[in-house]
Amino acid sequence: MITKNQIGLDPQKTKILAERLNELLANYQVFYMNTRGYHWNIKGDNFFELHLKFEELYNDSLVKIDEIAERVLTLGHTPLHTFSDYIGHAKIDQDRNVTLGKEAIKNILKAYAKLLPLEREILSISEGSADEGTNALMSDYIREQEKSIWMYSSYLG
Numbered sequence: 161m162i163t164k165n166q167i168g169l170d171p172q173k174t175k176i177l178a179e180r181l182n183e184l185l186a187n188y189q190v191f192y193m194n195t196r197g198y199h200w201n202i203k204g205d206n207f208f209e210l211h212l213k214f215e216e217l218y219n220d221s222l223v224k225i226d227e228i229a230e231r232v233l234t235l236g237h238t239p240l241h242t243f244s245d246y247i248g249h250a251k252i253d254q255d256r257n258v259t260l261g262k263e264a265i266k267n268i269l270k271a272y273a274k275l276l277p278l279e280r281e282i283l284s285i286s287e288g289s290a291d292e293g294t295n296a297l298m299s300d301y302i303r304e305q306e307k308s309i310w311m312y313s314s315y316l317g
């Protein structure tokens with residue numbers, strides 16, 4: 161008989177999922193700070209439009225950061241919660257002094273190119289673990305980001 165954890169899932173698979181979710185959390189934390197930087201430092205004709213857009217984006221990241229961290233806890237593990245751990249685990253680069261709207265948007269697209277494969281990897285593990293909670297969360301993120309990629313790419317023309 162396989163021992164299950166407190167929410168009825170395989171503890172070994174859940175551990176792998178929690179590690180990947182922590183990696184995703186670290187990436188979102190860097191993405192969050194990058195988008196705050198764009199919101200603050202952006203200059204030029206589209207300032208008002210992009211300043212608001214980036215605020216919407218970092219607020220969305222904050223919601224996801226909390227959802228991912230609490231999913232890690234729900235799976236019975238501990239979410240990363242220090243800046244040094246985030247930097248150590250994130251694949252998204254930290255941005256500094258981005259003032260051009262198009263550069264910020266290109267960097268957002270580059271960040272999605274790192275977030276999406278990781279979310280798809282988590283989705284494939286959660287599918288194989290009957291972890292519907294993580295599965296549903298990843299499905300939502302993937303669908304939203306695919307749409308965002310279309311929109312930000314359209315902005316670039």
Ligand SMILES: [Fe+2]
Pocket residue numbers: 199215
């Ligand atoms: Fe602000």
